[in-house]
Amino acid sequence: xxxxLLSLGFFAAVVRITVPYALAxxxxxxxxRSGVINIALEGxxxxxxxxxxIGAWFGHGPVAGVLGGVLGGAALGALYALLVVTLxxxxxxxxxxxxxxxxxxxxxxxxxxFDSSSNSPRIDxxxxxxxxxxxxxxxxxxxxxxxxxxxxxxLRLRAVGEHPEAAAxxxxxxxxxxxxxxxLAGAVAGLGGAWLAADQRQFVAGMSNGRGYIALAAMIFGKxxxxxxxxxxxxxxxxxxxxxxxxxxxxxxxxxxxxxLPYVLTMITLAGFIGRAQAxxxxxxxx
Amino acid sequence: MTDLAPxxxxxxxxxxxxxxxxxxxxxxxxxxxxxxEVHAVIGENGAxxxxxxxxxxxxxxxxAGSVRIGGEIVxxxxxxxxxxxxxxxxxxxxxxxxxxxxxxxxxLGKEPWLGPFVNRRRAEREVAELSxxxxxxxxxxxxxxxxxxxxxxxxxxxxxxxxxxDVLILDEPTAVLTPPEVAELFDVLRGLVADGxxxxxxxHKLDEVLALATRVTVMRRxxxxxxxxxxxxxxxxxxxxxxxxxxxxxxxxxxFTGESRERLRVEHLTVARDxxxxxxxxxxxxxxxxxxxGVAGVxxxxxxxxxxxxxxxxxxxxxARVLVDxxxxxxxxxxVRQELGxxxxxxDRHARGAILEMTVEENVRLGRQExxxxxxALACKRILERFDVRPADKSVPMAALSGGNQQKxxxxxxxxxxxxxVLVAAQPTRGVDVGAIERIHAELAHARVAGKAVLLISADLxxxxxxxxRIGVLYRGRVAGCVDNEFARRAEVRAEVASxxxxxxx
Numbered sequence: 001x002x003x004x005l006l007s008l009g010f011f012a013a014v015v016r017i018t019v020p021y022a023l024a025x026x027x028x029x030x031x032x033r034s035g036v037i038n039i040a041l042e043g044x045x046x047x048x049x050x051x052x053x054i055g056a057w058f059g060h061g062p063v064a065g066v067l068g069g070v071l072g073g074a075a076l077g078a079l080y081a082l083l084v085v086t087l088x089x090x091x092x093x094x095x096x097x098x099x100x101x102x103x104x105x106x107x108x109x110x111x112x113x114f115d116s117s118s119n120s121p122r123i124d125x126x127x128x129x130x131x132x133x134x135x136x137x138x139x140x141x142x143x144x145x146x147x148x149x150x151x152x153x154x155l156r157l158r159a160v161g162e163h164p165e166a167a168a169x170x171x172x173x174x175x176x177x178x179x180x181x182x183x184l185a186g187a188v189a190g191l192g193g194a195w196l197a198a199d200q201r202q203f204v205a206g207m208s209n210g211r212g213y214i215a216l217a218a219m220i221f222g223k224x225x226x227x228x229x230x231x232x233x234x235x236x237x238x239x240x241x242x243x244x245x246x247x248x249x250x251x252x253x254x255x256x257x258x259x260x261l262p263y264v265l266t267m268i269t270l271a272g273f274i275g276r277a278q279a280x281x282x283x284x285x286x287x
Numbered sequence: 288m289t290d291l292a293p294x295x296x297x298x299x300x301x302x303x304x305x306x307x308x309x310x311x312x313x314x315x316x317x318x319x320x321x322x323x324e325v326h327a328v329i330g331e332n333g334a335x336x337x338x339x340x341x342x343x344x345x346x347x348x349x350x351a352g353s354v355r356i357g358g359e360i361v362x363x364x365x366x367x368x369x370x371x372x373x374x375x376x377x378x379x380x381x382x383x384x385x386x387x388x389x390x391x392x393x394x395l396g397k398e399p400w401l402g403p404f405v406n407r408r409r410a411e412r413e414v415a416e417l418s419x420x421x422x423x424x425x426x427x428x429x430x431x432x433x434x435x436x437x438x439x440x441x442x443x444x445x446x447x448x449x450x451x452x453d454v455l456i457l458d459e460p461t462a463v464l465t466p467p468e469v470a471e472l473f474d475v476l477r478g479l480v481a482d483g484x485x486x487x488x489x490x491h492k493l494d495e496v497l498a499l500a501t502r503v504t505v506m507r508r509x510x511x512x513x514x515x516x517x518x519x520x521x522x523x524x525x526x527x528x529x530x531x532x533x534x535x536x537x538x539x540x541x542x543f544t545g546e547s548r549e550r551l552r553v554e555h556l557t558v559a560r561d562x563x564x565x566x567x568x569x570x571x572x573x574x575x576x577x578x579x580x581g582v583a584g585v586x587x588x589x590x591x592x593x594x595x596x597x598x599x600x601x602x603x604x605x606x607a608r609v610l611v612d613x614x615x616x617x618x619x620x621x622x623v624r625q626e627l628g629x630x631x632x633x634x635d636r637h638a639r640g641a642i643l644e645m646t647v648e649e650n651v652r653l654g655r656q657e658x659x660x661x662x663x664a665l666a667c668k669r670i671l672e673r674f675d676v677r678p679a680d681k682s683v684p685m686a687a688l689s690g691g692n693q694q695k696x697x698x699x700x701x702x703x704x705x706x707x708x709v710l711v712a713a714q715p716t717r718g719v720d721v722g723a724i725e726r727i728h729a730e731l732a733h734a735r736v737a738g739k740a741v742l743l744i745s746a747d748l749x750x751x752x753x754x755x756x757r758i759g760v761l762y763r764g765r766v767a768g769c770v771d772n773e774f775a776r777r778a779e780v781r782a783e784v785a786s787x788x789x790x791x792x793x
Contacts, residue, residue: 159384163385165382169382171396
């Protein structure tokens with residue numbers, strides 16, 4: 001088993017699992033730093049997975065698929081922004097509603113498009129996009145760090161997330177910044193969804209399977225910092241890959257106990273065991 | 288034609304009206320502030336000072352009347368229009384982002400660029416130059432959350448100056464400052480005027496007006512009632528103009544004549560901050576019935592924690608003892624403390640003292656949850672009457688009252704508690720107007736004569752000198768010393784307390 005853990009295959013499995021977490025966590029980081037709780041990551045991942053499937057299927061290629069995922073995620077992100085920024089809806093309620101909506105609409109469209117209630121047909125058009133997407137993810141982590149900490153947009157975004165009135169008193173428009181943050185968050189989470197669809201070469205109903213919530217936990221674990229959130233995702237990816245290896249190796253641990261591993265880690269994180277995290281001060285306040 | 292401005296006017300308004308529902312906040316106000324003036328605007332809370340300033344700065348454009356900047360009428364008043372005409376405002380509640388540095392806060396929204404990035408070095412250099420030039424000492428690279436209140440205010444002033452303001456409006460700038468910081472601020476403001484800028488200061492502290500202003504405008508109930516030369520006026524005259532009547536002379540201090548037993552005893556009180564450092568380090572003190580013990584100190588030396596610890600709102604060290612009439616409550620609930628007669632006026636009215644969305648009556652009920660309706664109605668009646676709360680209506684939401692009247696309700700609720708043996712009052716007059724201060728002071732003095740033990744925590748040294756029998760000083764969480772407040776030695780007492788505040792006792 002030790003040999004398995006040190007193999008390239010295991011490392012690849014960790015990375016494979018980590019990519020969608022990391023992309024969703026980046027989106028979460030951006031939106032929460034602007035002061036908006038993004039529990040809708042789950043729905044954004046799922047919707048991105050579906051829209052990328054549509055893109056890859058009708059566009060006959062991986063680029064169209066990726067584009068579909070990004071645009072689909074951005075569109076759902078814009079809907080979320082409309083609800084919570086413009087209409088000032090409660091962020092938790094709207095986020096949950098969006099997740100339920102994404103689950104329903106993808107099932108409906110799946111049936112309408114592919115006449116199946118469980119999954120799309122296999123899509124070979126995805127080709128070998130995986131390696132590229134891994135590199136893109138790494139680049140995005142770096143880019144998000146630079147944007148958040150070095151650019152005027154990032155400075156304003158952090159200011160809006162901490163003290164929107166102060167930012168507004170200097171001519172920064174909190175609503176515009178939050179719209180931008182949520183659309184970008186949707187786009188990057190949608191890319192995470194595209195990864196899911198590309199990895200499995202098909203869309204499966206409900207395939208996000210709680211990843212958005214784990215990404216949210218990783219974001220908090222990373223204390224709302226892009227690089228650290230991605231690192232936390234790597235840790236969760238490791239836990240999940242370990243779980244698979246443990247199950248396969250037939251060690252005398254019940255499978256359900258092993259499967260809990262990533263979620264137990266999530267709960268330990270959220271309970272604040274690993275250092276107290278300071279959330280953006282304006283987080284969750286609709287004004 | 289009456290709107291024509293005098294030649295050297297910096298900012299002004301003519302026949303300005305502003306209503307909020309039924310309340311007229313500004314009634315036909317015409318004001319003219321000349322270039323190079325330090326213009327003080329004084330008045331009780333609710334007199335309409337802040338509303339007027341917000342109108343001048345364009346936050347709340349007037350219902351009627353006009354605003355002039357630089358002698359010209361502003362067609363469509365807005366904050367952007369005011370900034371474009373080089374007017375800046377420093378708000379009473381700071382508008383700073385705590386997780387950003389001082390320099391970042393200054394340049395936010397108008398950042399200097401370096402390619403696609405914020406030119407942090409240039410921002411820091413410009414802020415440092417500006418702070419050097421006007422004596423606004425602050426480290427541009429430190430996070431605002433690590434700055435003292437005084438430094439934060441300097442960042443606010445730098446924000447305004449960096450945007451090129453010629454006219455600075457400061458709303459209650461001294462409310463949160465220590466005496467040395469006030470002196471420093473005044474030096475800065477004088478420097479700004481010497482540099483050709485115009486300063487408008489809203490305040491209700493009369494001695495500050497006399498020390499600083501070149502012109503004083505007095506407001507009362509939304510109207511401009513007087514415009515005076517501070518060099519030719521006295522504090523009592525100003526007070527009379529503000530309140531519309533003579534203020535009672537400093538209340539004499541009649542002695543409590545009953546048997547004076549110890550009612551509050553604190554031993555080995557220790558409170559840790561979140562980071563593990565000690566906010567209070569082995570504090571012991573004692574207050575007798577019929578005595579007011581003052582607690583002075585520069586902000587952040589443990590005063591807030593002292594009040595919270597006595598009220599039972601923060602955990603105390605295992606060795607701590609807090610005796611109320613002989614009963615140890617150090618590790619008891621708030622409820623038990625109240626039942627033993629401990630009242631607490633919290634430092635922060637909005638955070639802990641009152642629930643603004645609820646009515647006056649509901650706020651009075653807090654801490655009297657089990658009182659029946661008639662007892663509660665009686666308590667409300669007594670508070671409204673004794674403290675002259677306006678409007679004297681227990682059914683209005685707290686938010687509808689001015690700050691001074693809110694505070695009267697809070698103080699009244701605690702002071703008229705039955706039973707009451709010890710009152711812990713933290714900054715009971717902070718940010719309230721003279722009329723309310725006078726009333727609250729009188730009631731604290733009354734509680735003393737009635738044999739209660741009062742612990743008065745205040746940043747206002749004058750308040751402590753006027754009311755207390757003894758003044759203890761907290762310095763870095765320890766009792767640095769305690770001075771008997773002998774009336775005849777007032778100047779010396781003040782000097783002793785001030786030097787203890789700065790750490791002379793350790």
